[in-house]
Amino acid sequence: MNRLFHVPLSPFCRKVRLVLAEKRIEVELVEERYWEQDPDFLRRNPAGKVPVLRLGDRLLADSAAICELIEELYPSPPLMPRDVDGRYEVRRLVAWFDDKFHAEVTSNLLYERVNRKVQKTGYPDSKNVKAGAKAIKWHLDYMTWLLDRRRWLAGDEMSLADFAAAAHLSSLDYISDVDWNRSAVVKDWYAKIKSRPAFRSLLVDQIPGFPQPSHYADLDF
Template sequence: MFRFFHAPLSPFCRKVRLVLSEKKIEFELIEEKYWEKREDFLTLNPFGQVPVLQNSEITLAESSAICEYLNEKFPDPKLLPNNIEDRAEMRRLVSWFDDKFNREVTQKLVYERITKKIIGEGYPEAKNVKLGMHNIKFHMDYMSSLLEYRQWLAGNEMTLADFAAAAHFSVLDYSRDVDWDRSNLVKDWYAKIKSRPAFRSLLADHLAGFPQPPHYADLDF
């Protein structure tokens, strides 16, 4: 069985948890306080980051590498489009959420408001929070423009791009940073992915000191 080392509010860990659950792969969830740089954990991953997925045969790090591995090793259900061009569009969006969106939005809101306190780095910087709140609007509008002519973010099938994006939105929803009234298309897309069984474990996460907002686990938010 796999052991999955994670942090509850990491969007990268959440993306992998969604993929594992969607593929019905059994795993043991282990919370890793990565900022404490535990020696045994550094042996697993010299860079000290979560997520790490491990079994008796292999140790995997970096969320994109893990997701591609899971898709190749456990192809059912497949979370990649069938054709090469659509896969490129999907990977563009995965990079976009995990790189650009993460930097411009998730880091500026969830990291500032919650993670900093957990890892002992102090209080949120107002300047960053303000920027994050500004940036998320632009990103939601862009998603909305995609969803106008697609059922899912990368096309008409649910793919890794949806899991990457939903992982970010789930932590932003926890920190109460999503204005769901901004776009019905984005809200409907999130409601659709949130109601999947794979999402249940994310909705059950409770962080000491940071209560879930009332709508967080509600499928009719």
């Protein structure tokens, strides 16, 4: 049985979950409290990070590397363009969300509001929360700029870039930190990707101490 060691609201884990589901690869989800540095988990990934995927006889770490390996092993349906420039743009946007968006938004909102409580590391830093709330507006505007010119974030076909963005936004949407009224085009994009079968397992996530907002699993918001 394939296994994904994950944290439900981790955008990096969610990205891998979306790719696996889109490729129709069955996997058992195993929640991992990585911050406790369990020796068994550290043997699976000495970096001490999730996700970690056991895929057949492979033990894989790092969400970007995992997603690209899955794409090579299971090329249908494709999540990377065939042309070199298209693949570059997908990789650029995946890095944008996993690095820049994560540093400026996800870590300042999700990690402050949720991770601190779950990991018992204190109370949210209000300065970080304010910085994240300000930064997400700029990122939504950038997504609007992209989607005004393309059907999907990286081009005319849905790609790994869309899953990377949706992974972060869905985590933040769980704690009602996305203003969907800021951009109609981003809201329409999210509604399209949210209604895909691959998204279903994310919409049933329940985090103890953090009840789902009423709109979270509503495909029509």
